[in-house]
Amino acid sequence: MSTITLAIPATTQPLGAIRIDHGQAQLRTEILAEETAVALVYNGISHAVMMASPLDLEDFALGFSLTEGIIQKPGELLDIELITAENGMTVEIQITEQRFAQLKQVRRNLAGRTGCGLCGQDSLESAIRPVAQVVNPVSLAYQDVLQAMEHLCALQPLNNATGAAHAAGWWRDGQILVREDVGRHNALDKVIGAAARTVARDGVLVISSRASYEIVHKAAAAGFGIVAAISAPTALAVRLARExxxxxxxxxxxxxxxxxxxxGRIVR
Structure with a gap:
C-alpha cells in the first residue's frame, strides 16, 4: 500500500511535556487527543453520558441509538442537534413517540467511561443482554479481511497524531469507512451510525482493539456478520458470536x- 499522509484532526490539543530518553531530558510539544463528556438526550430527557472524542457525534448518536435498541431503524431518529457547553457537549436527539415511550419504560441509568461499554449498568440482567441473531450471514475471502485491517491501520489520523485513539471500520468491495474515538465501543457505534442508512451488511467490521462482549453485541445488533479484531477476543465474546x-x-x-x-464463512 502506498504511504498516506493524514492531517492532524482538530480534536487534539498540543501541550508541553518533558521526554526522558536514556537519561536525557528534552522539552517537547505533545499532541493529545481530546476527551469530552457527551450527554445523549432523547426527546428532552438525558439518557446517557459517555466519555468520547468530540468528532462524528451525529454518527455516534445514530449508531448508539441502534446498537442499544433505542430505535430499530434509522428513520426512527428524526433530528440531531449538537450543543457545546463549558463542561462537555450535549447531543439532543429526537426520536418517534413510539420509541420514546418504549425508552421510558426500559430506561436505565448509563454512565459510560472510556474503554468500558457496560459501566453504569444497575444489574447483571441489564449488563448481559439477549443478543440479536444475524440474518443472512455472508462469506468473505481471508485476503479481504487482511486488506481491511491493513487499510484500517493506515487511516487513523487521530491515533497517528496522539497514540490515544481506537478505530473501527467497515470494509466492503475494496472500500473502507473509518471512524475514530478514545473509546473502542464509541468508534464502533460511530461507524455503525455512518453505515446505518446503507442497506448492505456484507463485508467486515474491523476494530483496532480486542474483541469484547460489547463489540460483538453491537455488531450483531446492527446486522453485521463478520467482525475482525487486531487483538484477541474474550471467551464471552466468542460464546456470544457463536450464539x-x-x-x-x-x-x-x-x-x-x-x-x-x-x-466456514472465511473462504481460504
Missing part, C-alpha cells in the same frame, strides 16, 4: 489471523 451467528476473527496482523466462530 448470534457472527464470524469472529482475532489477531489479524500481517498475513495471519485466528477464526473463533463460524469459520
Amino acid at each position: 448470534a451467528g457472527v464470524t469472529l476473527v482475532g489477531f489479524v496482523r500481517g498475513e495471519r489471523m485466528t477464526i473463533y466462530s463460524h469459520d
